[in-house]
Amino acid sequence: MCVTTSCSAGLRPAGGSGEGVRGPRSVFDNPAPLAFDRAQMKTAFTLCALVFLATNAVQAGAPEPQLELVARRSTESAFAKGKLELQDVSGAYFFFDSAQNNRPAIDYSLNSLRLGVMLYDPTGPGLLAGNFELMGEIFGGGIFDGPGNVMAGSTLIFRYNFVQPQARFIPYLQVGAGGVYTDIGEEESRGLISLPVEFNLQAISGVRYMLNDRWSVVVEAAYRHISNAEFKKPNFGLDNIGGNVGFGFSF
Numbered sequence: 192m193c194v195t196t197s198c199s200a201g202l203r204p205a206g207g208s209g210e211g212v213r214g215p216r217s218v219f220d221n222p223a224p225l226a227f228d229r230a231q232m233k234t235a236f237t238l239c240a241l242v243f244l245a246t247n248a249v250q251a252g253a254p255e256p257q258l259e260l261v262a263r264r265s266t267e268s269a270f271a272k273g274k275l276e277l278q279d280v281s282g283a284y285f286f287f288d289s290a291q292n293n294r295p296a297i298d299y300s301l302n303s304l305r306l307g308v309m310l311y312d313p314t315g316p317g318l319l320a321g322n323f324e325l326m327g328e329i330f331g332g333g334i335f336d337g338p339g340n341v342m343a344g345s346t347l348i349f350r351y352n353f354v355q356p357q358a359r360f361i362p363y364l365q366v367g368a369g370g371v372y373t374d375i376g377e378e379e380s381r382g383l384i385s386l387p388v389e390f391n392l393q394a395i396s397g398v399r400y401m402l403n404d405r406w407s408v409v410v411e412a413a414y415r416h417i418s419n420a421e422f423k424k425p426n427f428g429l430d431n432i433g434g435n436v437g438f439g440f441s442f
Contacts (some may be wrong), residue, residue: 201338226261241276265430268404269441270322270354270361278305278326280409286337287430294381297429299367301312303437304332305348313354321363324350328367338379344371344391368392371417382425384417399439407439 267312269276280303286296315321331343346369353362371391375384397411411434418428 222401256367269401269407270313270352272309272322274309274328274441276305276307276309276324276439276441278409278437278439279303279309280305280411280435282411282413282433282435283335283415284415284431284433287432288295294383294427295337295379297334297339297375297383298333298341298431299334300408301330301332301435303328303341303435306347307350309352313352316397318353318355321351321353324329324352324363326350326367328369334373337375339373339375339384342371342373342375345369346391346393348393359401361401363394363397363399365397366393368394373417377425381427383427383429385423385426386419389417389419395435397435402417405441406442409435409437409439 218409248382256439266275281301283298283300288294289298301363305326305328310323310325312318313322326348328346328348329344330346331341333341346367348365348367350363350365355361370388372388373384374387377385393413393415395411395413397409399409401407413433413435415431416428416432419426
């Protein structure tokens with residue numbers, strides 16, 4: 192019968208001319224799929240390696256600019272556009288006779304309170320990098336040598352800050368103009384002061400030492416001039432040089 196023949200054929204030994212009994216097929220019977228998987232893995236690994244190397248190459252060139260940017264932001268945070276600064280400084284000013292007219296010396300001390308705003312972010316080349324700051328100042332004090340007792344006034348100040356990345360010392364130059372009241376008499380001062388309210392001009396060179404992003408110590412060398420711009424004669428005016436020390440707070 193065909194069934195017996197089929198069974199006989201299926202029971203032939205493997206060493207004969209017929210094929211032996213075969214069980215279920217396995218993935219290991221055909222090596223092609225395994226070879227394909229290995230090729231895919233090698234390709235994926237190669238692509239990953241290339242991406243990793245390319246990423247490292249890009250990052251290798253980036254640290255210096257990134258560090259410079261971080262340092263610049265850290266140092267300049269107090270000088271960014273729109274930042275406010277409050278300063279409280281005190282100092283003494285000593286008369287010098289610029290016209291050599293033998294007028295009495297008038298020396299005085301002042302306390303100045305200033306509020307400033309940064310007009311733009313620090314910019315510019317090299318050592319000249321920085322920004323302008325607009326400040327308002329009110330001041331008052333006493334006369335400790337010469338005629339008169341008090342003076343008080345206000346000043347509009349334009350300041351240029353020299354800002355460098357990571358610098359703790361921030362120098363600046365400023366000029367200002369405003370008004371001043373004083374009880375120095377015309378006769379007592381021999382024409383140095385002729386009106387109770389006169390103009391005050393100032394030119395100051397200073398430096399901040401940044402304690403942190405907000406607090407600073409301030410030291411200044413200053414020149415102040417007081418006169419009435421020829422509204423009334425005599426108008427010899429006061430010329431004084433001196434300095435200030437104090438602190439600043441940025442917010």
